[in-house]
Amino acid sequence: MSNAKQILSLLRSHAEGDEEQFLSIALQVAAAEARQGHRSTAEEIRTAVETVRGQRGDRPTVPIAFAKPRGDLSSILDMRDPQIRVDDVILSEALRSRLDAIIRQQQKRTWLREHNRTPSRKLLLAGPPGSGKTMTSEALAGTLRLPLYVVRLESLITRFMGETVAKLRLVFDETLQRRGVYLFDEFDAVGGHRAATNDVAEMRRVLNSFLQFMEEPSTTDSLIVAATNHPELLDRALQRRFDGVLEFGMPSDEQVRDIVRRHIRPLKYPRIAWKSVSKSARGLSQSEIARAAEEAVKEAILSEKDTLKTENLITQIEARQGMRTVFAKEG
Numbered sequence: 486m487s488n489a490k491q492i493l494s495l496l497r498s499h500a501e502g503d504e505e506q507f508l509s510i511a512l513q514v515a516a517a518e519a520r521q522g523h524r525s526t527a528e529e530i531r532t533a534v535e536t537v538r539g540q541r542g543d544r545p546t547v548p549i550a551f552a553k554p555r556g557d558l559s560s561i562l563d564m565r566d567p568q569i570r571v572d573d574v575i576l577s578e579a580l581r582s583r584l585d586a587i588i589r590q591q592q593k594r595t596w597l598r599e600h601n602r603t604p605s606r607k608l609l610l611a612g613p614p615g616s617g618k619t620m621t622s623e624a625l626a627g628t629l630r631l632p633l634y635v636v637r638l639e640s641l642i643t644r645f646m647g648e649t650v651a652k653l654r655l656v657f658d659e660t661l662q663r664r665g666v667y668l669f670d671e672f673d674a675v676g677g678h679r680a681a682t683n684d685v686a687e688m689r690r691v692l693n694s695f696l697q698f699m700e701e702p703s704t705t706d707s708l709i710v711a712a713t714n715h716p717e718l719l720d721r722a723l724q725r726r727f728d729g730v731l732e733f734g735m736p737s738d739e740q741v742r743d744i745v746r747r748h749i750r751p752l753k754y755p756r757i758a759w760k761s762v763s764k765s766a767r768g769l770s771q772s773e774i775a776r777a778a779e780e781a782v783k784e785a786i787l788s789e790k791d792t793l794k795t796e797n798l799i800t801q802i803e804a805r806q807g808m809r810t811v812f813a814k815e816g
């Protein structure tokens with residue numbers, strides 16, 4: 486690339502607000518300088534890029550180390566330092582604006598409380614596997630700068646109902662003590678009507694306790710997030726208890742493109758035929774598309790290419806489609 490072209494693409498990425506692209510062009514300039522023997526100039530550019538990256542602080546800045554759960558809780562709650570924000574999740578506009586409303590209420594919760602209102606905090610995330618429910622929960626925590634506590638359902642639910650309810654009580658007590666995002670992932674395990682006869686009555690009672698606990702007022706405004714791949718298993722009474730039900734779906738063509746773009750950085754992708762890519766990706770989840778893009782990037786790195794071609798991407802997408810058929814046959 487000539488100097489003028491480099492400056493042009495720098496300007497374009499700046500105009501588009503694509504900082505990652507901006508920095509990656511700067512690094513290309515550094516590489517070109519190095520090839521011409523201008524080592525110190527190359528080094529200067531690289532250092533400047535590192536400085537920008539450092540200042541930007543990609544990770545959510547967390548003011549204090551979050552406290553890890555102690556005692557009995559340590560086996561039930563898995564604490565995670567959120568690494569992403571809502572901007573990192575590719576969502577439909579409708580879903581995004583609902584999330585933004587929740588975030589806003591949480592951020593202004595003191596103000597709401599001054600007017601005797603409470604922020605939305607009980608959310609049900611429903612949708613197919615791999616559509617970003619777990620990711621969104623982490624991103625919510627990251628955006629609100631709260632710790633994420635994932636409830637380990639396998640250690641919460643025991644064979645003894647009394648014990649399960651007692652553990653659930655511990656979790657809810659913690660939500661009242663420590664502000665955070667509490668995620669009940671794969672929630673249908675608690676909330677579903679189990680088919681096995683003996684289980685049904687018992688799980689029903691656990692579920693009733695859950696509903697009861699969820700009604701308790703909370704001064705911490707901790708978020709209770711339940712995620713499920715099978716919303717149809719949850720009855721209406723349950724759905725009504727949540728402040729919001731967020732429905733996730735299969736990705737649109739536009740979302741396919743955005744997910745791929747996000748994953749193939751910092752590779753260049755000058756002429757990807759997005760229509761063909763979307764077409765080949767029909768039926769794949771957001772997660773499967775992300776994985777395919779990731780594989781394509783790894784292949785490019787290993788064959789020392791810095792550009793991604795449509796065909797490389799489609800090959801990986803088709804491989805994912807192939808895996809789907811294998812599993813479909815098994816299931």
Ligand SMILES: Nc1ncnc2c1ncn2[C@@H]1O[C@H](COP(=O)(O)OP(=O)(O)O)[C@@H](O)[C@H]1O
Nearest residue numbers: 574575576614615616617618619620771772775
């Ligand atoms: N909406 C999305 N936007 C961007 N990446 C996504 C999205 N959904 C899924 N992914 C990718 O797939 C991975 C798994 O998604 P996950 O949140 O676990 O799905 P779910 O909980 O709905 O089954 C994520 O970590 C991310 O890499």
Ligand SMILES: [Mg+2]
Nearest residue numbers: 618619670712
């Ligand atoms: Mg999940």
